[in-house]
Amino acid sequence: MSDLADLAGRLVAQAGSDEHLEAYVARSRETHVRAYEGEVESLTAADAAGAGIRVVRDGRQGFAWAASLDADVLAEALAEARDNATFAEPDEWQGLAEPDGHPVASLDLHHPGVRSLPTDAKVDLALAVERAVRAADPRIVGIESAEYVDDDVEVAIASTAGVAATASESACYLAVYALAEDGDDLQTGFGFSVGRDPSSLDPQAAGADAAARATRLLGATKPSTARTTVVLDPWVTAQLLEVIAATLDGESVLKGRSLFAERLGEGVASPLLTLLDDPTESDAFGATTIDAEGLATRRNVLIGDGVLRGFVDNAYTGRRRGVPSTGSAVRAGFRSTPGVGTMAVRLVPGARSQAELVAEVASGVLISEVSGLHSGVNPVSGDFSTGAEGLRIRGGEVAEPIREFTIASTLQRLLLDVQAVGADVEWLPMGAAGVSLVIDDVTVSGA
Amino acid sequence: MIDDDVCNRVLTAALRTGGEWAEIFAEDRRSTGAVLDDGRVEELSSGRDRGAGVRVVVGETTGFAHTADLSEAGLLAAADAAAAAARGGGAGVRAVEVARRGAPVAEVVGTYPEDVPKGTKVELLRQADAAARSAGGAITQVMARYGDSRRRILVANSDGLLATDDQVRTMFAVSAVADGDTGMQTGYESAGRTAGFELFDEHRVEDIAQHAAQRALTKLSARPAPSGELPVVIGKGGGGVLFHEACGHGLEADLVAKAASVFRDRRGQQVASDVVTLIDDGTVSGEWGWFGIDDEGAPAQRNVLIEDGVLVDYMWDYLRARKEGRSSTGNGRRQTYRHLPMVRMTNTYLTNGTTAPDDIVAATDHGVFVAHLGGGQVNTATGDFVFGMSEAYLIEDGRITDPLREGNLIGNGPEVLLGIDLLGDDFAMGGPGTCGKDGQGVPVGDGVPTLRVAKLTVGGTAA
DSSP states (O other), X not given: OHHHHHHHXXXXXXXXXXXXXXXXXXXXXXXXXXXXXXXXXXXXXXXXEEEEEEEEETTXXXXXXXXXOOHHHHHHHHHHHHHHHTTSOOOTTOOOOOOOOOOOOXXXXXXXXXXXXXXXXXXXXXXXXXXXXXXXXXTEEEEEEEEEEEEEEEEEEEETTSOEEEXXXXXXXXXXXXXXEETTEEEEEEEEEEESSGGGOOHHHHHHHHHHHHHTTTTOBOOOOEEEEEEEOXXXXXXXXXXXXXXXXXXXXHTTOOTTTTOTTSBOSOTTOOEEEOTTOTTSTTOOSBOXXXXXXXXXXXXXXXXXXXXXXXXXXXXXXXXXXXXXXXOSGGGSOOEEOOSSEEEOOOSBOHHHHHHTOSEEEEEEEEEOHHHHBOTTTOEEEEEEEEXXXXXXXXXXXXXXXEEEEEHHHHHHTEEEEBSOOBOOSSSBOBOOEEEEEEEEEOO | OOOXXXXXXXXXXXXXXXXXXXXXXEEEEEEEEEEEETTEEEEEEEEEEEEEEEEEEETTEEEEEEESOOSHHHHHHHHHHHHHHHTOSOOOOOOOOOEEOOOOOOOOOSSOGGGSOHHHHHHHHXXXXXXXXXXXXXXXXXXXXXXXXXXXXXXXETTSEEEEEEEEXXXXXXXXXXXXXXXXXXXXXXXXXXXXXXXXXXXOHHHHHHXXXXXXXXXXXXXXXXXXXXXXXXXXXXXXXXXXXXXXXXXBHHHHHTTOSTTTTOTTSBOSOTTOOEEEETTXXXXXXXXXXOTTSOBOOEEEEEXXXXXXXXXXXXXXXHHHTSOOOSOEEOSSTTSOOEEOOSEEEEOOOSBOHHHHHHTOSEEEEEEEEEEEEEOTTTOEEXXXXXXXXXXXXXXXXXXXXXXXXXXXXXXXXXXXXXXXXXXXXXXXXXXEETTEEEEEEEEEOOEEEEEEEEEXXXX
């Protein structure tokens, strides 16, 4: 780790007196095992490293990256970043993050198991999850994939503004995609188990989950079109939360692309909803101690009891909006400049289980999967329409499976139409945690 | 990128622990990206990605390792790691001798983007911004993106193959926001070619920008899309996304082999209406999914997937083809040297029908006309797929009328293919696309003539 910090420091030391320079240096080690029919289908083991260099001069920003830590390659990247800066238009708000003294959370995000566990044991986990799904139900006829994935990342960020931060995180997960068959009918279901150390992964639970999700859809038919109440599975809620969170960042507000730009302090959601972005929650997959500009991450309240409380900002959007950074700079590794966004959103849970929530729905649909969020949901207009599958709810009980339908509303209405939030928080391998959610008055389009 | 002798030594080392087959995939990719947003050129970025992935196959197992170090020592370390991952049982020496093959190379580039001054690229962004804003006072925001890349690849394997390619791609995209009484709407348009800066001889950035702006403006007066089953007319060009999702993915041999495709065991059978002939073609010069060799060294091919409604063949990569004792169809692709190749589409298109496009609309009493599609997703096992309508209109009494708000359409691949009842004579390719599968994105093209699907479920909110 210290060598990365040294390297970042050496890059920053090359800054001229008239320029600001930030170096983001990262190194990762990954293992990826795919199992199929009791054998290893593929095993990938790799180390990768690289740096992204940002130069700001006279309000102009230039950026270049290289997937190498070799001195000559980094020298070329620095020269490119300087050259690129000359083509940007001056922007008075452009600049690097200033250290803000916010304390860095003490989180236990780096576990040695990802590096120390022998590859054979990782292979065994992938084989075990495949066995578990096949053993769970006689109607499971195969798998599309069963995999063990881990990643161990170290990052060092340094800048002429005085940032000098490091972080290291480990993560691993098992994921399995099951195929269930009954006669001519074939259905799929996934299951996973997430952790920071391989010893915490549970192949049995992941396998059983995938088998249950696939088999419960067997015999699914297409429903007729209607307006109804839906209960979103935690997995579906998490995907919805990611879409909503993407409308609540300072950049969308500045550029007139946020539905909620002018609505701070107003009721935008059911009073049952409190939405947080909290990368300091160590159970969250997106947990991290520093943001992509090296500032400490913090717990940000986006919606409190249905009232819009705030947006997330990085140094640039905060400066331009006249507010401090919320420690919400994000980037896709060293290959990109810092953007702004949430990292670990979640709803404050309610008190009831999914079964208790379903028991209060006379007629509705439990949505277990959605598809096409990227093509049918527009975060600017708020139009919301996705493909879906799930189970009918009749008289407070889960009934027959249905598929090949869509659910539609608008993001604005979905938030206001929430009737209940479940207690069943699920930590998922994504930027949001899930919880069951009951929403009224959603259009189901089918036959 | 790598000398023949080095390839020989690295491949020989990769087979040392009993591997049956080994491969080096080396890549050197330079890219430039420029973004204008909010009226300002925000950023110009440059990237360089260079490295190699080594694959070793033993039985059903593939070992894979990658490195950013293209020196002989770096490659040998990757070969050792891949060989260890594949855990071959045997030992011994099997020397490999590669021979350079005269593979066709996609090198018909007019102007290499690296020879164009950065200032010229940035100027295109400003022209696009001005053009989009001039389309109407309701346009409140414009983002324009320019991107180019040059990707040199080398593939060498233990069968003695050594092939190279040099792939140049250039693209431009504009998204606009319009604000009106009913809220904000967005419009998007893009152009991209496996070509150099001559892209802009063919596509004026002003036209791309105005098209995007017009889409956003049109939707200001859009009404909620209907909900339920309706006849759907898909416009020429970008409507190819329909086939990409409805059956393209389901015809990829890796999914078929795992019985995860609704099209498994259907070769020789009628799977679509007899007007449907579907081709996947990596040889279409200049198209976004064009290349000389695929990422396993196989030359690009034109493959007939469905002919007159009958399923002819699936798409194959090296591993799946090897298992079946046949050859690859040139569909083995990967995002970068850090990824394992999979079966992927290239340019997927439907051939022309015979009906005039106007007659297709006129023959539709009540339905939806989708002029521009916005991507999609499929569950290949069930065949259920969705695709977004980013520009759509109502059809009433055989005429295109009101614009509709955005949403997804859902259908089942095998049912939709059989339900194509009218096919136009106005074939066109659509814009550049990125196809995602297992977390890897690769450039793909698609195209269709205007066509009608007798019944699709429209996922709107209106009755």
